[in-house]
Amino acid sequence: MISRSNKSQWKVPEPALRRLPWYLAYAKLLKSKGETLVSSTQISKEISVDSSQVAKDLSYVNVAGKTRVGYDIDSLIVVLEDFLGFTISHKAFLFGAGSLGGALLHDSGLNQYGLDVIAAFDVSPELCGTTIGGIPVYSVDRFQEIRKKNKVSIGILTVPVNQAQKTADLMIEGGIKAIWNFTPYRIRVPEHIVIQDTSIYAHLAVMFNRLKG
Amino acid sequence: MISRSNKSQWKVPEPALRRLPWYLAYAKLLKSKGETLVSSTQISKEISVDSSQVAKDLSYVNVAGKTRVGYDIDSLIVVLEDFLGFTISHKAFLFGAGSLGGALLHDSGLNQYGLDVIAAFDVSPELCGTTIGGIPVYSVDRFQEIRKKNKVSIGILTVPVNQAQKTADLMIEGGIKAIWNFTPYRIRVPEHIVIQDTSIYAHLAVMFNRLKG
Numbered sequence: 001m002i003s004r005s006n007k008s009q010w011k012v013p014e015p016a017l018r019r020l021p022w023y024l025a026y027a028k029l030l031k032s033k034g035e036t037l038v039s040s041t042q043i044s045k046e047i048s049v050d051s052s053q054v055a056k057d058l059s060y061v062n063v064a065g066k067t068r069v070g071y072d073i074d075s076l077i078v079v080l081e082d083f084l085g086f087t088i089s090h091k092a093f094l095f096g097a098g099s100l101g102g103a104l105l106h107d108s109g110l111n112q113y114g115l116d117v118i119a120a121f122d123v124s125p126e127l128c129g130t131t132i133g134g135i136p137v138y139s140v141d142r143f144q145e146i147r148k149k150n151k152v153s154i155g156i157l158t159v160p161v162n163q164a165q166k167t168a169d170l171m172i173e174g175g176i177k178a179i180w181n182f183t184p185y186r187i188r189v190p191e192h193i194v195i196q197d198t199s200i201y202a203h204l205a206v207m208f209n210r211l212k213g
Numbered sequence: 214m215i216s217r218s219n220k221s222q223w224k225v226p227e228p229a230l231r232r233l234p235w236y237l238a239y240a241k242l243l244k245s246k247g248e249t250l251v252s253s254t255q256i257s258k259e260i261s262v263d264s265s266q267v268a269k270d271l272s273y274v275n276v277a278g279k280t281r282v283g284y285d286i287d288s289l290i291v292v293l294e295d296f297l298g299f300t301i302s303h304k305a306f307l308f309g310a311g312s313l314g315g316a317l318l319h320d321s322g323l324n325q326y327g328l329d330v331i332a333a334f335d336v337s338p339e340l341c342g343t344t345i346g347g348i349p350v351y352s353v354d355r356f357q358e359i360r361k362k363n364k365v366s367i368g369i370l371t372v373p374v375n376q377a378q379k380t381a382d383l384m385i386e387g388g389i390k391a392i393w394n395f396t397p398y399r400i401r402v403p404e405h406i407v408i409q410d411t412s413i414y415a416h417l418a419v420m421f422n423r424l425k426g
Binding site: 012014017018019020021022024025026028029032033046047048084085086088090098099100102103104106107108109110113114115153154161162164177178180183184185186188194196198199200201202203204205206207208209210211212 | 225227230231232233234235237238239241242245246259260261297298299301303311312313315316317319320321322323326327328366367374375377390391393396397398399401407409411412413414415416417418419420421422423424425
């Protein structure tokens, strides 16, 4: 049996996990306005998610709402940030320091959400040996060697489409456990590998198409 | 009645629109390998989408596959890029030139997918009057004035959470028709406004949680 205190370790369904950052963002907004309490009904209205769904999502997290009063905002923020992993530093490598990759290296804001990109890899001789946004760029040939010195589980994939699968395979071979895929390519990975696709180009396609209509 | 030639103007379901860039990426990959033909079965296997779904998705686009032969890869690329709007330049403004916003301004690759960010707006006196990645940053007070001189329909939202809704309202008031929301805040917009959420932090949360498991 799993004890109640281990609840936060349970597998939370992905849709719930994806909604929790919305509640966190809203709680932070309320806090900045000086509020101290928030009900699931209020969250529901603001975020346009059914209030029973909000309550269910929050039940995965170790936070207790008080009947007719709601959740204490300060606690909600602390517990959600902790649960979502934003308060611990997770080391990551970035593969492909071109246009999008280079842009992500400039985004120091990722650090505030628990992502610490410690090195980037590229094939371009002009990029290798430089730093971008303070992060060193190495030849991809040095990945295994540098991985051995650093326990890094997350790899950000920002290479060109025709290198996407090959690079993903290399990452996994080198011990990467989770791939954040920014390429429009549907890479294939073994079942135990975590994959998240951030489909920038799909979002552009939807916007362009809807604006035409 | 809508004529057959207008088919590409029809409203395509969003899930189909979001899959089309995958097929495009795969077609480009095959082309780079010297291939000339691809079947929907082959696409289906590679992308892990049901082959009848692939055929249905591609039926929204004006591209004809030949029985037992498949699609001509060159035509498929041209037609998909055109259909998805990646070949026309769509002007955009960016709101919030901080860490993530600044990073996106450095991403010249967006241009290759039809997005042309022509100006950024911010409230910080240190940023206003500068350029980031060659793109001018103005005080947000000048938005209406600059919008009047430029027909811009797309706004990229990269402000802090507590400014997200207010800034979205301002964008819409100034004539923005589509908002690309990178904040973790669920902004609310009138029905005729196109919204796309790129939930970077949700992806981080899923990766962090799954790595714990």
